[in-house]
Amino acid sequence: MRKILILFAHPISHKSRVNIEMINAVKNISGVTVHDLYEEYPDFFIDVKREQKLLMDHDVIIWQHPFYWYSAPSILKEWFDLVLEHGFAYGHDGNSLKGKIAMSVITTGGKKETYSSNGLNSFPLTDFLIPYKQSCTLCQMEYLPPFVVHGTHLLATNDIELLKVDYVKLISLLKDEQFKLKDIDNSMFVNEFLNN
């Protein structure tokens, strides 16, 4: 069984509709650790050693957050800057994360169509995730296609319920060591794979 670490970054989680529901749906599953970065480090004083230990204790790392300016809320950048130290995550002797699986779980206000060459956001969403993908490559981790929730502003309660089912399904697939990750790799979003 793979152990899953969800690094959750949402600065105003009390106003979150979708993210919090998703977190609540998975947080009690055994083998899953939900780590709320804004709750743990309100002063941005990230405990690097503790975070590194958490990473080493898990097999799958999920960065879950709303999409802010085509990236993550700022604390997650701080987390990358401080936790993925040279000599720990990368560099000559930095092999601690080698072979781990990583992925992004992202919610966007904009609809799926806006993330295209002729849409408002000009590029497909995965283009914006290149820094994450390359960071994983540098840290010798496998970066899976993201789980993306588009158009959160207009999601009905029913849609959110369906979403939660998908997310739970994803988590249980990732937990299962028999499951072949190669299967996911071909889809643009994990969501597509789940609904096939």
Next chain:
Amino acid sequence: MHIDSVFIQIMIYLLAAVIAVPIAKKVGLGSVLGYLIAGIAIGPALFGFVGNDGADVMHFAEFGVVIMLFLIGLELHPSMLWKMKRQIFGLGGLQIGITTVLISFIASFFWLNIAQAITTGLILALSSTAIVLQTLSEKGKLQTIGGRHSFSVLLMQDISVVPIFAILAVFANQVGSSSGLEIGDEIVAEKGWQKLLLIVGAVSVIIVGGKYAAHYIFKVIADTGLRELFTATALLMVISIAVAMEAVGLSPALGTFLAGVILANSEYRYELENTLEPSKGLLLGLFFISVGVSIDFVLLVDNLMLILGLLLALVLVKFGVLLALGKLFKLNTTQNLLFTFSLAQAGEFGFVLISFATQNAIYDEFTSGILLIVVALSMLITPLLFIINEKLISPRLLKSERKESNSDIIEDTDNPVILAGFGRLGMVLGRYLNANGVKSTILDINPHNIQYLKKFGYKIYYGDITRPEMLEAAGAAKAKVLIIAMGDRQQIDKLIEVASKHYPNLKLIVRAVDVAHDLELRNKNIDAHRQETFDSAVQLGADALEALGVSKNRVYRSSVAFKHWDRRFMDNLQKRYGIDDPHFVMETKKFSEHIENILLMQQKHPYQDMDCAWDNEPLISEAKKEKPDDDMRK
């Protein structure tokens, strides 16, 4: 008087003060008693350095009282004064009325006729503004409820000096004396409406002048940049008012007090205070010395039993009236005792009024001589009465007081937070909660805090929250959080005990007074506790680093790091030791070394332990190692 003898007189007065006052303060008697004793020492009775000119000095020194009331006025805004109207006119009026009637009644049993008895009642009803206010402010009690009530009564007494003069003048006329009437002369000679017009005119000049003209005058003077000129102007103003008041037959002290109140909002307020404070102190001291000098010890010794009896009767009558009135005005026992003990003497106006009555043949020499001694002695024992109350009576009552004190009735009990203690710490805390829209029920035991903050719209209740009934009344059953922000460690611990015993679900947020207390609190079941000065100390340290030119982010990170390290260290400390362990002290020493080491390390290797990833040194060294490979590839 020859100039040399003036200097010698001044020298004697000052020398007596310089010797006696520090000694009196040192043994806890207060400065007023020191001055009085100095006066007795240099007076005819003891060393006889100064003779019968004590009365002249006293007349001059009374001006100190005038300046004092001006300064007190400066600290009282008109709106505050208006709020005190009930105490001033109600309490003050009752005190003067009842005391006058009682003393007049008792006096009529002695050798005095009706007019003399009433005169005596009126004179002795007054208390000593000088001694009481000086002593109260020296003890920091002027702002307490008892102190404010005392002040109100004294103010009313000052106001009533005018009608008392008028009454004495009427008696004087009946006696048929034609001797040198001073103030009474004018009062009687002029028609009532003329006099009223004069008074209204003088008061209006003070109000209008103080409100509109004073500002410009002080500005012009201040612009000259000459400090002494400002002093001169301030004194000129006070003296002019005093002269004008005397001319229309009002008490000079009352006039300057009024001027002070009007200037309370002026931007020159502090400048005026600083300028006049030394003159006031010196003149008051002189005044107290002259009271000491004026005591006629020959007469005293000859009539010792009579005088002591009268003194005792005077103090007891005033005492009884004050105590009853204090109860009527709902003072709690401690405040009532302060109020009662402070006003149970006759005052400096007594000297003026007695000599006025003597000049106008209301009193004979003997009566006035006896009364002067009684007034002086009653003033002399006032500081002693304060000490008796402070050392013997109040402390004993305080314990039982806490139990039976008339706490406020708390109205809104649905607030999620109870804030216990609203002093230095609680006030900021309360403001913070308020800013976040969190409603709290605030309790404090210090009446001064409450009085003060109620003015700013804070709803604060008086009461001892360590009593279970009070905690319940504050809504502890419904509240979620109890913040213990009191300053007294024992009270804090007591409240924790009571609260966790009766309300186990109530979350406790506790102020720790020092490191040891903080550690001790760790062993109790408390939701949060903070050492009261810790955060601001670290913050000031951070400010200092910034002032030294360390970059702001580095300063910020190091201050947060320090706080985190400190918490962690305290955790370890607690795990290892209980509170009473003798190793504790040793360990705290180690603690400071520990932190020192961390911070030193930090300086040598920035962010060695925390923000290593921002440091590109390892990257540089690796890049250097890999460089040969690059060269080969080329």
